[in-house]
Amino acid sequence: MSTSGTRAEQDLLGERDAPEDVYYGIHTLRAKENFQISGTTLASYPEVVMALAAVKQAAAEANAELGLLSPVLRDAIVAACVEIREGSLHDQFVVDVIRGGAGTSTNMNANEVICNRALELLGRRRGEYAYLHPNEHVNLAQSTNDVYPTALRIATFFAIEHLLEAMEKLHAAFDEKAGEFSGLLKLGRTQLQDASHDSWARVLDLCRHAQRRHVAAHRGGRADKGD
Incomplete structure (x- = not known):
């Protein structure tokens, strides 16, 4: 009723x-x-x-x-x-x-x-x-055992765009900080050699390049899937 x-x-x-x-x-x-x-x-x-x-x-x-x-x-x-x-x-x-x-x-x-x-x-x-x-x-x-994991994978594909947008901002921040710390040295590191000095600008620039490669790889993967 x-x-x-x-x-x-x-x-x-x-x-x-x-x-x-x-x-x-x-x-x-x-x-x-x-x-x-x-x-x-x-x-x-x-x-x-x-x-x-x-x-x-x-x-x-x-x-x-x-x-x-x-x-x-x-x-x-x-x-x-x-x-x-x-x-x-x-x-x-x-x-x-x-x-x-x-x-x-x-x-x-x-x-x-x-x-x-x-x-x-x-x-x-x-x-x-x-x-x-x-x-x-x-x-x-x-079956739920098919629907649910499939949907989660697709959702990750949908949501990755938000991550890529944030990573673009991170790239700009690395670039800005590399310029800001261009004259600042950091502690050197030893690895089978004498310690040598390094700069924060170089470290941040390396982070920027690595992060850029990740963004390019993700965008390339999306393009391969027809996005």
């Missing part, structure tokens, strides 16, 4: 009322209640959310190509995933980042949000799982 402002959902443990205005379902609701640990939700990591949507989109397209998913359901799932990849519905990813289950709650959070948004796009009500199901359709032919 449903009460005002809620919708009834069922799993193997029984029935629960989920708020009518949310896109997640009973599995996410239980995880939200069971794992109140860090207070930090998945929504705090948008790259992970976008990566999960990318995995689900790719799976829907592959399943449709194999004849396992109808074009109608594929299109709705893909459209929902695209919206999430563009920044929508991130506030619906409410599971705690620290929880048990090896990523199952995270996977189901994504499945339910995508499913309910896809149902809306099809003109259906959230929770009409007889037509489109979070596990049977959105998660079709997938």
Whole structure:
């Protein structure tokens, strides 16, 4: 039964009322209640959310190509995933980042949000799982043990741009400090030879060059992957 402002959902443990205005379902609701640990939700990591949507989109397209998913359901799932990849519905990813289950709650959070948004796009009500199901359709032919590590790798690829931006600033800081300390000597070091003096400018310049190589290597790797 449903009460005002809620919708009834069922799993193997029984029935629960989920708020009518949310896109997640009973599995996410239980995880939200069971794992109140860090207070930090998945929504705090948008790259992970976008990566999960990318995995689900790719799976829907592959399943449709194999004849396992109808074009109608594929299109709705893909459209929902695209919206999430563009920044929508991130506030619906409410599971705690620290929880048990090896990523199952995270996977189901994504499945339910995508499913309910896809149902809306099809003109259906959230929770009409007889037509489109979070596990049977959105998660079709997938395992959390595949989805979760794949999404984390993709998220790292998404997030590396922020690191590269910070590394560019670090490069400029090394350059600035090398000029600032150009006349300052540092203690020499011995390695199978007599101690010889060195300068902080030289040390910082070496750091700058090493850091620049790292940035170039990362950007080259992204270019190789089509970014």
